[in-house]
Amino acid sequence: MTLESLADRYWMTVNEYNPTIATVRGVHDFDDRLRSFDDDWLGEMASRFAGIADEAEKLPGLAGQARITRALLIHECRTWVTDISQRYFVAAIDPYLGPHTRLLSDTRQNTVQTMEQADALLGRYGKVGNYLVSALAYQRANANQGLPPAAASLNRVISQLDGYLASGLDEDPFLQLKLPEGSNAHAWREEAERLVNDVIRPAMAEYRAGLVEHIAPVARPDDKAGLMWIPGGEEIYAHLIHKFTQLHKPAQEIHDLGLEWATEINADEWAKIGQRAFGLGTMEEVFERLHNDPSLRFTSEEEMLTHARGAVERAWEAVDDWFGARPVTPCDVVPVPAATAPAMPPAYYMQPPIDGSRPGTYFLNTYKPEERDRFEYESIHFHEAIPGHHFDRSLAAELEGIPTFRRYAAVYAHTEGWGLYSERLADEMGLYSSDVDRLGMISADAWRAGRLVVDTGLHALGWSRQQAIDFLRRWTPIGLLTIEQEVDRYIGMAGQALSYKMGQLEIRRLRAEAERRLGDAFDIKGFHDQLLTHGAMPLPLLADTITAWIQ
Template sequence: VLPRARGAQEGLVGLPDGDACYRAAILKHVGLAKTPAELHALGLAEIARTDQQIAALGKKVLGTADLAATIGRLRSDRALYFHSGAELLAAAQHALDRAKAAIPKFFSVLPQTDCVMAEIPAYAAPYSTVAYYQQPHYDGSKPGEYFVNTYKPETRPRFELEALTWHESIPGHHLQLAIAQELGALPMFRKLDGSTAFIEGWALYAERLAEEMGLYTADLDRIGKLSYDAWRGSRLVVDTGIHALGWTRAQAEAFMRAHTALTEVNISNEVDRYIGWPGQALAYKVGQLEILKLRAEAEARFGKAFDLKAFHAVVLGAGAVTLPVLADRVRAWMAG
């Protein structure tokens, strides 16, 4: 088998009907008929923005305006990482508690089901992601759970924890998924599943919304937010690079290394994911940008009368719909 292997080109681009297959994957995961070239260009534009913002905050916080130096410091300075699992759990709980206290000012509809923090079990932690969310039981008998990984805490950055917490819990996944489960008119399959671009786009929107909510503790935590944003922006570049432009694994890893503060292990794992799951990782950033675009339209339409609570109620009021359906809902609301 090995002599017939494809070598460094691991994407769909080198396969028969690979282009058609990739475009179908984009439509499935993103829900919009975007071309690989459009998504690649969008990713480069997002990376240019986050590069500039990370460098600016790096100068303010770390004393260097050089992007590479800032990213290098974020990866290597052990003072920016946790020292114990207990310290990590306490920080995550504090972030979750502050979000719970703040959300009534930004949302008119809140879930009845609580979100609680839990530690990923020791037997699973070495093989698990940094954190994940498990939605409530459909009958309300079990709360939503934000699971945090404390394995090797010295490898887990302090500066990423706040953005991570608000993505996975409140105002991110828990708020969206728990509200969907409590929408009485929805059929069960729509309460428990939905569009990846909506679900992950909302959670990424929540990372940015947390800034408006006054949740980020310090500029270092804001750098973490920007690094996470760059990570999702880099997916647009790398996923399309691998599957449409013939990028090698080395090219993909080098791009992520240059523009995000992800560790080497995370970068390698991410590239494995993009190779094996074409198009899925595009959904996060495209979904976020669509929600931000619709919000900007609503702000322009209503001016000073724009009601952020009402906008959020419309966005979250029908479950995890596709992006075209979301646009129809928001524009119908704007039209009155």
């Protein structure tokens, strides 16, 4: 068995396991399918992932790109095996990863090249009822085994379902597909509308009712929101720490690191830039101003979108001095769909598909703009779009000469570490409009440090939801709306919040090491290209890559 054949086998297996994501990626082999929640099928998938990893470990003497491919292949396969065996995230009751989210979010990003592909999606639509029935059965089994969701996550899911069920057909994600020219669009849409009315919406309503009847009574209360309160929670969280950071660090060590950054290291910057921006000399005074000055809020969705598009355009014009490699794919800026926006984060990025049929897409959450702090958003734009995720994810999608799975690998510590590194890089590039916007950059950094504290606090140290909210309220100037959304995200997506700061710190360490060892020969373009032109990889592999480049 060759490495290339194992990589191909993994790519098809992971897309079969995640058929809605496969379609978003431009892989159309599974367009008529939805994930199964049958235990026998899940066991078979875990066995296939394990078999690929076992075969990859037997391959001798690999170097260079082949070594990276094998290591990443083993890492991803072993991660899927553990995810499936631990059950908790296979059918998460969560507004970001839940079965309903895969439908509502992924479907909106679908593109097709042929009517055969479009018709296959109708086949998928027809299976939504059985899909949600089986998902609820799996979730009820989890709850009966002592693995119920947190009430905070469940409430966000119910809110999303209510938003979808109250929305009109003109904004229904299942009816947004752009069909090939010359096709019988009327007939396709007529059948799609029938499926939405007769299958999908009734199934969503039934799923909602099932969650309220069977799951809500046993959901974990806000004072027991973390994984530590469920059987095996400590082991689940240890796996998630490694999954999202590739590090074997105890939760307490990560917690203490976050405390140091959030409560000590950032304080000097608050005072220094706060003095320049407002003439205020302490962190507390700066926070007071940022919290209470209405001129620092947005007023409309259009103002938010204009602000984002201007920042993205300005960043694109500045990249030549900092990057050798630049993506060909354009970056669109669009609002988060209204039905899901109340439970979603401030922004996120969607990688372009294999066939290039859709650009990279920066989704900006414009829900309640009057409660969103303008000073935070330039750093968000630079993180999610340029030079952040549009560079790392679109460059990865455009790579040639490596297995396809590496172009779409979800290695969070690398990708989210790059996103957070990009916020500070944007300051070096001269992209921030003012010192007030630089305060947003510091706020974002403090926020990611706070995530180390809050995520570990919730899932390993017994913190309540309110403790997590209070900590971020005390040590960051982020608005309450965003803090509540974010804390509920950390509750539902345990461990993922650790990837940002841990990844950023490693990238900054690698850059400092390269600058020290290379001196005047250090090339910032070359350094950034090494970070971005191999696809995402676990942090130890990233360190090896930079070390080889230095040498």
